[in-house]
Amino acid sequence: MPEPWYHAGLKFRCLGAECGDCCSGKNGSGAVWVNAPEMLDLAKHLGLPFDEFTRKYVRQIGERYSLVEKPNFDCVFYEAGKGCTVYEARPTQCRTYPFWNKVMAAKEYWKLEAKACPGIGADETVVTGEEIARNVVEDRRRFPEGRQGI
Ligand code: SF4
Ligand code: SF4
Known part of the structure; x- marks a missing residue:
């Protein structure tokens, strides 16, 4: 199976309370x-x-x-x-963001998500490909039919 496009990791650091845009x-x-x-x-x-x-x-x-x-x-x-x-105790949707299945489906979607999440590319902090893949799998398991409505 080919490596996912994000296998080398991606720049992301949640800005937490100073941001809060996804909450x-x-x-x-x-x-x-x-x-x-x-x-x-x-x-x-x-x-x-x-x-x-x-x-x-x-x-x-x-x-x-x-x-x-x-x-x-x-x-x-x-x-x-x-x-x-x-x-x-935050739910899966919150724990896995922004590494949702639909966001990670293509690099273009990840770049688009950066408009909603300032943590994407915020600095040089890198999340590993393995960590991203774990989130994608968790998101897919929780929302096997996608997450219509948001
Ligand atoms: S439950 Fe989720 S959406 Fe609500 S404040 Fe917590 S992380 Fe944000
Ligand atoms: S929008 Fe992104 S950077 Fe801001 S709180 Fe949510 S995950 Fe963190």
Whole structure:
């Protein structure tokens, strides 16, 4: 099997709280998809019963579930200047970004994603091809049919 185009690694460093573009409502409304295990992890992390967690923090979109948004479209768990307040329990979609299957499908898509994520090419920090591939596999496993809606 040929090596993926990113096998030598790519320049990326998440700018974290000083950025927050993928968590804030800067680019409008979006979905942060969560499945049952991810909701359970988040509920446990927050010390809440599952029912209470879903009532407060989850909305249904079609047949799937997403974290709710604040009125300004920020993720409910995003705090400006602080970042993700549930970082250790953040769902797969957040953990694997920007190394999503659809982004890594071609170099052109990666370059396009740089418009949304300032961490791409931020400095000389390199994420290895192996690490990227692990994220792609995880993303594909979690979203085998793609991630329609975002
Ligand atoms: S759960 Fe955390 S990492 Fe994911 S979008 Fe919300 S604030 Fe960002
Ligand atoms: S948009 Fe990119 S650099 Fe900014 S917080 Fe998200 S992953 Fe990090």
